[in-house]
Amino acid sequence: MSQDGKEPLFNTMAVIGVGLIGGSLGMAAKRFNLAGRVVGYGRNRANLEEAVRLEAIDTIAESARECVIDADIIFVCTPVRTVAQSFREIAADLKEDAIVTDVGSTKRTIVEQAAEILPDGVHFIGGHPMAGTEKSGVTFAFPELFRKATYVLTPQENTNLLALSKLSSFVDGIGACCEVMDPLAHDKSVAAISHLPHIIASSLLEVAQQSDRDTGKSFRLAAGSFKDLTRIADSPPEIWRDICLTNADLICEEIDELSQWLEQFKSALVVPDEQELMKLFEQGKHIRQTVYLRSKRA
Amino acid sequence: MSQDGKEPLFNTMAVIGVGLIGGSLGMAAKRFNLAGRVVGYGRNRANLEEAVRLEAIDTIAESARECVIDADIIFVCTPVRTVAQSFREIAADLKEDAIVTDVGSTKRTIVEQAAEILPDGVHFIGGHPMAGTEKSGVTFAFPELFRKATYVLTPQENTNLLALSKLSSFVDGIGACCEVMDPLAHDKSVAAISHLPHIIASSLLEVAQQSDRDTGKSFRLAAGSFKDLTRIADSPPEIWRDICLTNADLICEEIDELSQWLEQFKSALVVPDEQELMKLFEQGKHIRQTVYLRSKRA
Numbered sequence: 380m381s382q383d384g385k386e387p388l389f390n391t392m393a394v395i396g397v398g399l400i401g402g403s404l405g406m407a408a409k410r411f412n413l414a415g416r417v418v419g420y421g422r423n424r425a426n427l428e429e430a431v432r433l434e435a436i437d438t439i440a441e442s443a444r445e446c447v448i449d450a451d452i453i454f455v456c457t458p459v460r461t462v463a464q465s466f467r468e469i470a471a472d473l474k475e476d477a478i479v480t481d482v483g484s485t486k487r488t489i490v491e492q493a494a495e496i497l498p499d500g501v502h503f504i505g506g507h508p509m510a511g512t513e514k515s516g517v518t519f520a521f522p523e524l525f526r527k528a529t530y531v532l533t534p535q536e537n538t539n540l541l542a543l544s545k546l547s548s549f550v551d552g553i554g555a556c557c558e559v560m561d562p563l564a565h566d567k568s569v570a571a572i573s574h575l576p577h578i579i580a581s582s583l584l585e586v587a588q589q590s591d592r593d594t595g596k597s598f599r600l601a602a603g604s605f606k607d608l609t610r611i612a613d614s615p616p617e618i619w620r621d622i623c624l625t626n627a628d629l630i631c632e633e634i635d636e637l638s639q640w641l642e643q644f645k646s647a648l649v650v651p652d653e654q655e656l657m658k659l660f661e662q663g664k665h666i667r668q669t670v671y672l673r674s675k676r677a
Numbered sequence: 678m679s680q681d682g683k684e685p686l687f688n689t690m691a692v693i694g695v696g697l698i699g700g701s702l703g704m705a706a707k708r709f710n711l712a713g714r715v716v717g718y719g720r721n722r723a724n725l726e727e728a729v730r731l732e733a734i735d736t737i738a739e740s741a742r743e744c745v746i747d748a749d750i751i752f753v754c755t756p757v758r759t760v761a762q763s764f765r766e767i768a769a770d771l772k773e774d775a776i777v778t779d780v781g782s783t784k785r786t787i788v789e790q791a792a793e794i795l796p797d798g799v800h801f802i803g804g805h806p807m808a809g810t811e812k813s814g815v816t817f818a819f820p821e822l823f824r825k826a827t828y829v830l831t832p833q834e835n836t837n838l839l840a841l842s843k844l845s846s847f848v849d850g851i852g853a854c855c856e857v858m859d860p861l862a863h864d865k866s867v868a869a870i871s872h873l874p875h876i877i878a879s880s881l882l883e884v885a886q887q888s889d890r891d892t893g894k895s896f897r898l899a900a901g902s903f904k905d906l907t908r909i910a911d912s913p914p915e916i917w918r919d920i921c922l923t924n925a926d927l928i929c930e931e932i933d934e935l936s937q938w939l940e941q942f943k944s945a946l947v948v949p950d951e952q953e954l955m956k957l958f959e960q961g962k963h964i965r966q967t968v969y970l971r972s973k974r975a
Contacts, residue, residue: 571888581961582938590869616958640880660914663879
């Protein structure tokens with residue numbers, strides 16, 4: 380029982396993969412009285428010891444199986460393309476009625492894998508906390524990481540509503556804003572607002588490098604806007620490769636869509652059509668102001 | 678004579694168009710003892726009175742002609758497509774050996790216009806201070822705006838070297854980093870690192886809006902990276918229309934270049950070719966780290 384006398388939401392919470400997200404989930408669960416005890420498992424022993432020292436987890440499990448055997452809720456926080464392997468490692472040892480969730484950046488593949496691999500009698504609900512920093516690793520974990528962040532849950536038609544309600548309470552409890560979406564809508568959204576921007580940032584850097592080779596000075600002329608636009612290219616390449624590979628079809632659609640808009644700008648420039656160019660810039664500004672006024676109201 | 682007993686670099690400085698840039702140049706000139714007196718001219722009387730109140734200029738001129746008649750250095754700070762008109766208004770009244778410069782975001786057109794319009798006996802050198810904020814207007818001007826900013830000068834083969842040296846001293850004096858470039862190299866550089874990013878930001882907002890219409894929630898999932906990437910779309914559309922129209926040919930080349938990189942990502946996703954995708958993200962990260970390590974050393 381916690382200091383304020385209330386029972387925690389879950390008795391035992393398991394975290395498979397204790398990095399920035401997994402570690403922060405453990406810290407938040409303890410801080411906000413959402414789990415009585417947090418057990419962690421991962422491949423790197425030194426990292427797990429660091430997680431205990433930072434109070435991200437209470438106990439180190441010697442295996443994925445040992446980690447989940449008493450757990451009421453299991454957060455699989457391994458990279459998006461190793462989630463299926465984690466499911467296989469824990470499937471046989473999950474408690475009846477345990478809730479299993481993940482934190483992967485794409486959801487269609489993982490939801491399908493869960494349906495295939497996890498046993499009946501446990502409740503899987505895909506999750507995606509839209510939080511993070513350019514830093515990775517438990518060293519950078521902190522319990523407030525999810526405050527005001529959007530946290531998507533992707534239940535399906537057959538999802539147990541009590542399990543969904545408990546997981547939503549957890550999400551609320553760590554200070555995040557829960558959004559329920561179907562996996563396809565989620566993946567389509569992140570293709571446009573997250574994955575495409577990463578591809579743009581890398582592509583723009585290539586264009587700028589060629590320009591710098593031609594002029595000798597392009598990068599010296601780069602101001603804050605260029606720095607802002609390309610910041611996300613600092614993220615770990617292997618993570619973005621894997622995320623993009625699990626959402627390739629939808630990302631390709633968004634690339635085509637972007638190319639069409641770029642062509643519209645080009646047409647307006649070639650004619651030149653002043654009114655059309657003005658309209659294009661005005662629309663961009665209008666959309667942005669609508670979005671960020673909306674989020675201020677929220 | 679200034680308080681520290683040294684003569685200012687120029688006796689009289691004229692500013693045609695007293696907005697964020699023109700006003701900040703006036704403030705900086707006075708702060709750093711670069712001009713004995715700053716005369717300002719613009720179309721909006723109330724704005725000029727505000728400029729006097731903020732000590733961006735000392736005196737309001739009643740016309741462009743009156744503004745430049747005693748000036749040793751003239752900063753034409755009107756929008757890029759009205760610079761030629763400003764040149765016409767001042768051409769007949771410039772002092773022999775006066776230095777004329779501008780602050781336009783593109784340089785090829787303005788340098789040509791100056792050669793056509795300005796009389797022999799005055800020294801024109803194109804300029805582009807790479808400083809600014811999303812805010813415009815003299816209200817937001819401040820003398821430190823140019824500190825550590827790149828300030829491009831585009832002299833030509835026949836430029837008087839004494840005039841170039843004096844203008845460089847002014848640029849150094851306001852705390853900026855002077856880069857001498859030819860107008861074409863400048864325009865090519867900014868096409869890649871400034872104009873293309875603006876077009877990208879507007880295009881990405883259109884793509885995201887369509888996605889939001891399809892899924893109902895895309896914008897709610899947008900995180901800091903999307904906000905950073907699209908910030909520049911908040912800039913005034915008419916300014917960006919005009920800048921882009923004076924650099925259309927080079928911007929179209931950069932759009933084509935970008936499209937080719939986007940197609941490379943798409944190909945890697947369609948195959949899918951994991952190694953190629955990894956290589957693309959690694960290259961982007963490598964370029965960015967090289968650029969921003971370099972700028973830290975500078």
